[in-house]
Amino acid sequence: MATNLITLTTKPTAQLSYTFYPPSTSIPSSTPATTPQTLLIFLNGLAAPQTSWTPVIQLLQTTRTNLNLPLPAILTYDRFGQGQTLSRDPLDADAPDPSHGHDILSALADLHQLILQIAQSHLNLTEPNPQTLQIIFTANSIGCALARLYAQTYPGTVSALLLLDHVLANSDFVSIFPDPATFTPSTPLPAGITPQDVAIARGIASKIFHPSVGNKEGLSRRNLASLLPDSDGPRLTAPGGKGPWVTVVGHDMTAFAEESVKMSGGRVSGRVFEEYLTPTWAEYNRGLLGVTDAERGRGPMVAEGSGHVVQLGNPGVVVRELGGLLERVLH
Known part of the structure; x- marks a missing residue:
């Protein structure tokens, strides 16, 4: 499927690249006007662009x-x-630091405007609203934060969310690992972990994952913790007043540890990530089910063999869980 360019009316000096896949069946003319159309939107993380979803969509x-x-x-x-x-x-042009040129609220406004224009141009919805359009998000990493903020900002519009390895939005990542300066003989490290391992892990977190670190996209994470301070709230509202269907999938502990070891150039044991980061992420994932009604949440599950970018590491689990969400929303 070829990509297209679109100019948002809110940012007329720039263009976004997008790909639109029509529904697999046309909407019959006899369909009641009260029946909403559905738009499934894939939201990228920082590291993996829209092409990362191709294996999932093809499958x-x-x-x-x-x-x-x-x-x-x-x-x-x-x-x-x-x-x-x-x-x-366009906001990056006047920013003191272009790597922090705009924040997720700007990305949120762009997403909303994009949905409005796509609904008008491709779904023939002159004035899209919750009665005419229902949204399903499948998101990875910081895309999950964007999906939650959208559902929070525009209540009653999002029917379901598939959250794939949600970014730890309320963490600085560094403090997940203990400070080696606090180690004493009475507080030994777990087996297989050395003070050097912990120090290197903290260094990696500080240089790559800390919210103060910018990125090529210019999407700043500095205010992410204040926007989403908790994983278990606030509660989101789907069309009809109930909570949205929410499925949570996390990375495979071993695969993620292997990714992290490679990132360190082999200088640190994967045990340090398994010991400290994995439990923190697992707890965060469990909390995510709190954004909806208990009977509408599923997970958290593990994407076997997959690191952080689940759609590339295990597209099969994404399709399986997305299929379940589509059945719940469309039936």
């Missing part, structure tokens, strides 16, 4: 007959400064 298309339901319209896109979107966010 979804080839296996949809097993789902016993038609596929809704699908949208992927690259944010400003990411992937095939060559334009920078």
Whole structure:
């Protein structure tokens, strides 16, 4: 499927790259006007652009007959400064530090405007609203934070969320690992972990994952913790007043540890990530189920063999869980 360019009316000097997949079946003219159309939107992390969803979409298309339901319209896109979107966010031009040129609230406003324009141009919805359009988000990493903020900001619009390895939005990542300066003979390290391991892990977190570290996209994470201070709230509202369907999937502990070891150049044991980071992330994932009603949450589950970018590491689990969400929303 070829990508297209779109100019948001709110940012007329820049263009976004997007890909739109029409629904697998056309909407019959006899369909009641009260029946909303569905738009499935994939939201990228910082490291993986819209092309990272291609394996999932292709597998979804080839296996949809097993789902016993038609596929809704699908949208992927690259944010400003990411992937095939060559334009920078116009806000970056006047920023003291372009790597922190705009924040997730800016990305949220862009997403909302994009949805409005795609609904108008591709779904023939002149004035899209919760009665005419229901949204399903499948998101990875910081894309999960964007999905939650959208559902929070526009209540009653999001029917379901598939959250794949949600970024630890309320963490600085460094403090997850203990400070070696506090080690004493009475507080020994776990077996297989050395003070050097912990020091290197803290250094990696400080240089790569701390919210103060910018990125090529220019999407700052400095205010992420204040916007999403808790993983278990606030509660989100779907069309009809109930909570949205929410499925939470996390990375495979071993695969993630291997990724982290490679990132350190082999200088640190994977045990340090398994001991400290994995339990923190698992607790965060459990909390995410608190954003909806108990009977509408599923997980957290582990994407076996996958590191942080679940859609590339295990597209099969994404399709399986997304199929379940589509059945719940569309039936």
